[in-house]
Amino acid sequence: MSLTHVAPASAGSSGAAASLLAVEGLTIAPRAASDRPLVADVAFTLGRGEALGVVGESGCGKSLTCLAITGLLPRALLRTAGRVALEGTRIERLAPDALAVVRGRRIGMIFQDPVASLNPVRTIGAFLTSLLRRHRGLQGEAARREAVRLLDAVGVAAARTRLRLYPHELSGGQNQRVMIAGALAGEPDVLLADEPTTALDVTTQAQILDLLADLRATRGMALVVVSHDFGVIAAAADRVVVMYAGRVVEEAPVADLFRAPRHPYTAGLMASVPPETGRAPLRPLLGQPPHTGAAVVGCAFAPRCVRASDACRETTPALVQLGRRRVACRHPLPGERVS
Amino acid sequence: MTAAVRAEGLSRHFRLGSWARRRVVHAVDDVDLDIHSGEMLGIVGESGCGKSTLGRLLIGLDRPTGGRITIDGAPLPTGVGPAFRRSRKQLQYVFQDPLSALNPRLTIGFQIEEVLRVHRLARQPATRAIALLDAVGLGPEHGERYVHQLSGGQRQRALVARTLAVEPGLVIFDEPVSALDLSVQAQMIDLIAMLRRRLGLTGVFISHDLRVVRYVSDRIAVMYLGRIVEIGAADEVFHQPLHPYTQALLGALLSLDPERRRGPRRLLGDPPDPFEHPPGCSFHPRCPQAAEVCRRTTPGLSRLADGRLAACHALPGPAA
Numbered sequence: 157m158s159l160t161h162v163a164p165a166s167a168g169s170s171g172a173a174a175s176l177l178a179v180e181g182l183t184i185a186p187r188a189a190s191d192r193p194l195v196a197d198v199a200f201t202l203g204r205g206e207a208l209g210v211v212g213e214s215g216c217g218k219s220l221t222c223l224a225i226t227g228l229l230p231r232a233l234l235r236t237a238g239r240v241a242l243e244g245t246r247i248e249r250l251a252p253d254a255l256a257v258v259r260g261r262r263i264g265m266i267f268q269d270p271v272a273s274l275n276p277v278r279t280i281g282a283f284l285t286s287l288l289r290r291h292r293g294l295q296g297e298a299a300r301r302e303a304v305r306l307l308d309a310v311g312v313a314a315a316r317t318r319l320r321l322y323p324h325e326l327s328g329g330q331n332q333r334v335m336i337a338g339a340l341a342g343e344p345d346v347l348l349a350d351e352p353t354t355a356l357d358v359t360t361q362a363q364i365l366d367l368l369a370d371l372r373a374t375r376g377m378a379l380v381v382v383s384h385d386f387g388v389i390a391a392a393a394d395r396v397v398v399m400y401a402g403r404v405v406e407e408a409p410v411a412d413l414f415r416a417p418r419h420p421y422t423a424g425l426m427a428s429v430p431p432e433t434g435r436a437p438l439r440p441l442l443g444q445p446p447h448t449g450a451a452v453v454g455c456a457f458a459p460r461c462v463r464a465s466d467a468c469r470e471t472t473p474a475l476v477q478l479g480r481r482r483v484a485c486r487h488p489l490p491g492e493r494v495s
Numbered sequence: 496m497t498a499a500v501r502a503e504g505l506s507r508h509f510r511l512g513s514w515a516r517r518r519v520v521h522a523v524d525d526v527d528l529d530i531h532s533g534e535m536l537g538i539v540g541e542s543g544c545g546k547s548t549l550g551r552l553l554i555g556l557d558r559p560t561g562g563r564i565t566i567d568g569a570p571l572p573t574g575v576g577p578a579f580r581r582s583r584k585q586l587q588y589v590f591q592d593p594l595s596a597l598n599p600r601l602t603i604g605f606q607i608e609e610v611l612r613v614h615r616l617a618r619q620p621a622t623r624a625i626a627l628l629d630a631v632g633l634g635p636e637h638g639e640r641y642v643h644q645l646s647g648g649q650r651q652r653a654l655v656a657r658t659l660a661v662e663p664g665l666v667i668f669d670e671p672v673s674a675l676d677l678s679v680q681a682q683m684i685d686l687i688a689m690l691r692r693r694l695g696l697t698g699v700f701i702s703h704d705l706r707v708v709r710y711v712s713d714r715i716a717v718m719y720l721g722r723i724v725e726i727g728a729a730d731e732v733f734h735q736p737l738h739p740y741t742q743a744l745l746g747a748l749l750s751l752d753p754e755r756r757r758g759p760r761r762l763l764g765d766p767p768d769p770f771e772h773p774p775g776c777s778f779h780p781r782c783p784q785a786a787e788v789c790r791r792t793t794p795g796l797s798r799l800a801d802g803r804l805a806a807c808h809a810l811p812g813p814a815a
Contacts (some may be wrong), residue, residue, distance in 0.1 A: 213676035327765045357541040357766050358703065362747035384677060387749025391756055410753040428681035429751065430710035432733070437688070440681030444646050 175201035176378050177225070177263075177346055182238035184220050184229065184402075190236050194448055195220050195402045198238070199475075202346065207372060207379040209393025209410065211386065213425075215448040217402040218382045222348045224248075226263055227255045242346075261291050264339030268351035270331035274323040280307075280334050281319030284341060291342035306337040310367055329360035336367065347371070350382045365391050386429060390414060398422045401446050401456035403472075408481035418478065418488040421457045455485070463487040499697045500530040500553060500665060504562035506721075507548050520769045522548040524721035525562070527796065530665070535691060535698045537712030537729060539705060539744070541766040545721040546701045550667040553699060554586035555579060566665070584614050587663040591670035593650035597642040603653045604628070604638025610660040627656040631686060648679035652686065659690065667699045672707060680707075687711060705748050709733040717741045720767050720777040723796060727803030738805045739782045776808065784809045 184195040195217035202208050210218045223229050225240050227248070240248040247258050259265070267273045274283060284303035288294040294302055300319065307315035310333040323331050332352065339347055349368065353361035365388065371377055381392045389396055389410065396413050398406040398421065406419040417423040424441035443460045446452055455473050458464040468486055475484040479491065507523040522545045530536050530553075538546045551557040553564065555573040564571040566585065572578035590596040598606055607627055608620035617623035625635045631652040642650055651671060658666060668687065672680040688711060690696060702708045708715060709729050716726040717738065725738040736742045750756060764781045767773075776794050779785040788808050796804040799811070 213678065327768075329765050358705070358747045359541065359743060359766065362749070365749070385749075386751055390751055390753040391749045393753075414751065414753050425677055428677045430681075430684065430706045432706060432709065433730070435688075435710060438681040438685050440685060441678040442682075444648060444679055445676070 176204045176206075176243060177202040177380075178239075178241045179221070179225065180239045180241075182221060182224060182240070183236045184217070184224055184233055185236045187232055187234050190234065192451060193236065193402060194233070195224070198399070198402075198404055200397050200404065200407065202378050202380060204345070205372060205376040205378055207381065207392055207394045209389035209396040210380065210382045210399060211384065211389050211396060211425075212399035213384060213445050215401075215445060216399040218399050219350050221399075222265070222350050222380065222382055225348065226259045226265060227252070228259075260287065260339075260344070261342040262344055263346045263348060264342060264344035265348045266332070266335045266339050266350070266352050268354050270328065270335045270355070271323055273335055274331060276323055278322075279319065280321055280323070280326070283334070284319070284338060287338050287341040302341075303337075306340055307334070309340070309371075310334075310337045311363070312337070327360075328356055329363065332356060332360075332364055333367070336364075336371075340371070343375075344377065346378045346380065348380045348382075351384070352381065353388060354383070354385070361388070368392060386414075386426065398425075401452060402448075403456065403484065404475055404482070405457065405484045406481065407475070407483075412480060416489070416491055418481065418483050418491055419457075419485050420461050420463050420487075420489060423489055424460070499532040499567060500528075501565045502526055502528040502553065502562065503564075505549075505552060505559050505564065506561035507545075507552055507557060508560045518770050521545075521721045521772055522769065523552060523559070526721075526723055528716065528723065528726075530697060530699065532697055533695050534713045535696075535700055535711055537708035537715040538699060538701045538718060539703065539708050539715060540718035541703070541744075543766060543769045544718040545769075546718050547669055548721075549718070550588065550669050550699055550701050554588055554665065554667055555582060556588065584661045585664045586667075587658045587661060587665070588667045589654055589658050589669065589671050591673055593647075593654040594642060596654055597650065597657070599642050602639055602641055603633075603645070603656075604635075607638070607657050607660050610657055614661055616661065624656075624660075627660055628653075630659065630690070631656045632682075646679075647675055648682060651675060651683055655686070655690070659694070662694070663696075665697045665699070667701065669701045670703070671700075673702065673704065684711060705733065705745060717744065720769065720772065722777065722806065723804075724778065724807070725803065725805040726796070727801070727805075731801065731803060737799065737803065737810055738807050739784050739809065740778050743781070776806075 178201045180199045182195060182198040183193050185193040198221055200208065212218045224235050235248060239246055242262060247255060281303060284306060285299040288299040288302050303319060304315045307318060312318055312330060312333050353364050356364065368379060372379055383389055393410050396408060396410050397404050398419065400421050406422050417426055428438060428440045430438065441460050446456055454469040454471055458468040473484045473486050475482045505523055505526040509520045509522055510517055511520060512518045526549060540546050552559050555571045558573045572582050604624050607624040611617045611620040611623055624638055628635065628638050633649060633652050637649060645653060672683045675683060684707060700708060700711050712729045714727060715729045715732040716723050719740050725732060725741045732741060736745050773780055775791045776789040779789040794806045794808045796806045798804055
């Protein structure tokens, strides 16, 4: 198996011209130490109606990438390079008030902990109607009717009576549905879901993932789902970006990635999931991810990698096209045999 | 096999609220359970099902409001006093969050040595502490550090080292890997498996992660609203669940094969509110097979043909 550099695949959803959201060279660093990036050179595209999974361990930069897309980085951090284009418009250049319109109206967001994201002293109804007024100019009874319709759409039973309730009166799964209803209020083209089911029980998780799949099918909404859980990625994504230490290390169609991971990190991460039969030792990756923002020379994964050579420790490998995927590794694992 | 721990009719009810609006939570409700010597028993269930309360009761960290627990035939001491203190040498608990379980102002090594001194377990506590750190894959230098100077995985290892210092007979692992990243979680699971083989630990492994529980456990108990609804050999429960709740729980497990995404096989409704105990079988409001009898009488655990225990009216009665 040799490294074959193939021209960027034009087939399928990765065609740049058709992309709805395109992120290029995204780099994020602390204001105080701009030479120590937390996210470096992240690039991906998202087609209309497509679902992109972003997977990685804590500190790999997957959540920061989401926040940077919508201009919500914490004050201490700065996007030092890169562009974010929504249908060709450079949204990273927009003034704060113009970006605020994009956020919610074009790009909706949901976060891991719905209870922390909802205002505890405002009712569900006040939350939803304020969003509908802001994004769609709906007032009074019209806004209330639409709020009920949204709650119905996300599977909240007895929606009209729920409008009077506060977040603490609902379960975690119900609150996450309310968050999703809020994200849908502006009828966005893209939904960014950052660990949308991590705080939920498995039974509720399955319901929320079913709901996201329904919404994609019925509204043609594109989805970015960030998760550390390969089960969520397998269930929700068409294409997957794997991140390690702030960089994209592999990107592939979901079935290809699960069938044969080619970056040693992806493979090691997958081997860490306990099997469903037998009790063979797990052969996990050794060591741990580098500290966020630590100075890294060469491939950040090299210290944990059994395939690493001297070159890996010296320079950072570029993300190169290998068939239908992109891999940032000098010694990728053999791919599937092509017949 | 001898039962190292036996719980009979074990209950823990919490009274909450003011006098006028008193509500009772049946966190653990009439649980009968044997933990055999040398086995790892997995406990699974949704949040609020009482799995952590059961874990705390099993080693006397909390007093049951009903029923009794015996350890190797002797009643379990609870509360304060010399008998309880002595029992700590036998019974240990590994908490989910090592940051709150370890003392932030003492070095890891000092905390391990302190345990050895309290129980008078080693002539040279410092040497023994280093051996314990080595057993969990930490070096002597980690003993000199404070908890904030360690990574998440190292903290959990340090906590396990301190737990093992007393050479306990029974260890309750309460979500020991849930807060860890996937690669570090796998290292921890391998460590627990290795320690079991080497030390012959008897353990209880509490987790909401069904794959992890199957992998580390010999038997699995499934809890719902304070009761055990099914218990049996880990692989049998995982691959052929019998109770409708266990089936729903495993049906919600996400496939790792994107080409075999499961169709929507949803368990309708939310996880139950621990304050609201439905009459009869507490699972009946969410159960696709619920019949009239389920709304009236609570099914008890009965033994099925393959030796498994399950509490469901829809299952065939006790094996002849």
